[in-house]
Amino acid sequence: MKILIIGSGGRENVLAWKIKQSLKCSKLFVAPGNAGTAAICQNIDLDIYDFKKVKEILIQLSIGMIIIGPEAPLVGGLHDYLISIEELSDIIIVGPKKEAAKLEGSKEFAKKFMLKNNIPTAKYRSFTKENIEEGYDYIENNPSPYVLKADGLASGKGVLIVNDKNEAKRELKEMLLNSKFGEASKMVVIEEFLSGAELSCFIFTDGKNYVTLPFAKDYKKIGENDKGLNTGGMGAVSPVSFVTKKFERKIHDRIIKPSMKGILEGKLEYKGFIFIGLIKVGENPYVIEYNVRMGDPEAEVVIPRIKTDLVDLFLTIKNNSLSNFELEIDKRAVATVMAVSGGYPEKYKKGYRISGLNDKSDSIYFHAGTKIDSDGEVITSGGRVIAVTSYGNNHYEAISKSYVEINKIKFKDINYRKDIGFDL
Ligand SMILES: Nc1ncnc2c1ncn2[C@@H]1O[C@H](COP(=O)(O)OP(=O)(O)O)[C@@H](O)[C@H]1O
Numbered sequence: 395m396k397i398l399i400i401g402s403g404g405r406e407n408v409l410a411w412k413i414k415q416s417l418k419c420s421k422l423f424v425a426p427g428n429a430g431t432a433a434i435c436q437n438i439d440l441d442i443y444d445f446k447k448v449k450e451i452l453i454q455l456s457i458g459m460i461i462i463g464p465e466a467p468l469v470g471g472l473h474d475y476l477i478s479i480e481e482l483s484d485i486i487i488v489g490p491k492k493e494a495a496k497l498e499g500s501k502e503f504a505k506k507f508m509l510k511n512n513i514p515t516a517k518y519r520s521f522t523k524e525n526i527e528e529g530y531d532y533i534e535n536n537p538s539p540y541v542l543k544a545d546g547l548a549s550g551k552g553v554l555i556v557n558d559k560n561e562a563k564r565e566l567k568e569m570l571l572n573s574k575f576g577e578a579s580k581m582v583v584i585e586e587f588l589s590g591a592e593l594s595c596f597i598f599t600d601g602k603n604y605v606t607l608p609f610a611k612d613y614k615k616i617g618e619n620d621k622g623l624n625t626g627g628m629g630a631v632s633p634v635s636f637v638t639k640k641f642e643r644k645i646h647d648r649i650i651k652p653s654m655k656g657i658l659e660g661k662l663e664y665k666g667f668i669f670i671g672l673i674k675v676g677e678n679p680y681v682i683e684y685n686v687r688m689g690d691p692e693a694e695v696v697i698p699r700i701k702t703d704l705v706d707l708f709l710t711i712k713n714n715s716l717s718n719f720e721l722e723i724d725k726r727a728v729a730t731v732m733a734v735s736g737g738y739p740e741k742y743k744k745g746y747r748i749s750g751l752n753d754k755s756d757s758i759y760f761h762a763g764t765k766i767d768s769d770g771e772v773i774t775s776g777g778r779v780i781a782v783t784s785y786g787n788n789h790y791e792a793i794s795k796s797y798v799e800i801n802k803i804k805f806k807d808i809n810y811r812k813d814i815g816f817d818l
């Protein structure tokens with residue numbers, strides 16, 4: 395079967411690396427991909443938001459399965475569009491339909507979903523410019539800190555945590571009246587602040603049944619000890635040592651089960667990965683958010699722990715046959731450390747030559763922001779550049795290996811966090 399992966403990050407590189415190992419995959423394409431995917435399969439230069447072009451490529455290349463990596467095309471309805479095309483009626487699409495993708499595309503939708511299905515989450519209220527005065531009152535009458543969230547997609551930048559009442563009101567005004575996050579902040583969800591350790595939970599569903607994938611923890615801040623600005627993610631580890639059997643049971647009973655039940659009862663057409671962002675408050679799990687795709691860099695530690703053929707897993711979508719499916723998980727720990735461009739997540743330069751990639755290594759380099767220049771050299775082309783993933787008998791071992799290996803990678807102004815996983 396010919397397979398196409400949509401996207402260009404580390405997540406798509408690890409998906410390609412894994413799918414490439416499947417005997418069921420006769421030819422693999424990634425659109426638009428990066429230098430890492432170009433090395434193992436064929437990149438297609440394609441604007442993934444031009445749905446008509448995506449359709450044409452699928453038909454032209456006789457693709458049998460498409461995996462939609464990032465959230466934006468899912469929230470934009472790529473699945474719905476493709477499935478409406480007669481020639482594509484048999485194609486297997488990994489990723490939910492538009493209505494289901496609202497679980498990530500609208501924080502308000504996700505909150506309502508959780509409330510309806512009794513899923514533990516922070517208390518909240520939503521506001522628009524029509525009732526902004528009520529928003530000010532809500533801030534006035536509730537304790538700080540205030541968690542202000544743009545309702546729509548904001549590339550991980552739409553959440554503000556503010557201590558001061560007046561600043562919270564100012565930010566609410568900026569978001570609702572002055573379009574601080576554009577269309578995304580036409581509605582703002584204000585949440586109660588929850589305090590605890592965060593972790594990421596992943597499930598895969600064929601539309602009816604589901605399997606749970608390994609837990610992971612990612613590191614979002616640019617600086618050591620979780621200081622500084624938010625990034626797309628500076629590293630990740632799996633498994634997560636503070637997830638005990640007992641805590642895992644709670645996640646399953648209170649969150650995963652009711653989420654799947656809500657999806658089925660709400661007739662949300664969902665086939666693909668569900669990423670549940672969790673926070674451990676005391677001994678109890680709460681949902682921070684849903685994402686409708688794999689996380690990045692969590693994919694770089696979760697996918698390498700799946701021993702089962704990923705194409706077989708995706709094929710269960712065809713006949714909802716996941717209930718008979720055995721998922722085999724590697725017992726070893728996996729860690730990834732992300733090398734980023736100097737200056738990221740603020741201004742940074744691109745186009746620097748990357749060397750050291752051919753050094754012999756036990757680790758795996760998953761490319762994110764890289765491309766091949768006209769001389770055939772690999773250069774930086776984004777903020778997050780390369781994730782170095784390693785296996786170990788425990789997470790210390792895995793992390794230590796990644797730190798040894800990341801030292802071999804050289805490009806101008808390279809930066810990475812030195813403390814990934816040290817808190818565990
Ligand atoms: N209710 C909350 N209490 C405390 N921290 C929160 C809360 N909601 C979000 N956060 C913090 O903000 C981050 C981003 O929020 P999230 O809902 O995941 O939005 P997004 O990933 O879309 O930017 C979370 O990872 C968490 O650290």
Ligand SMILES: [Mg+2]
Nearest residue numbers: 550671682683
């Ligand atoms: Mg998040």
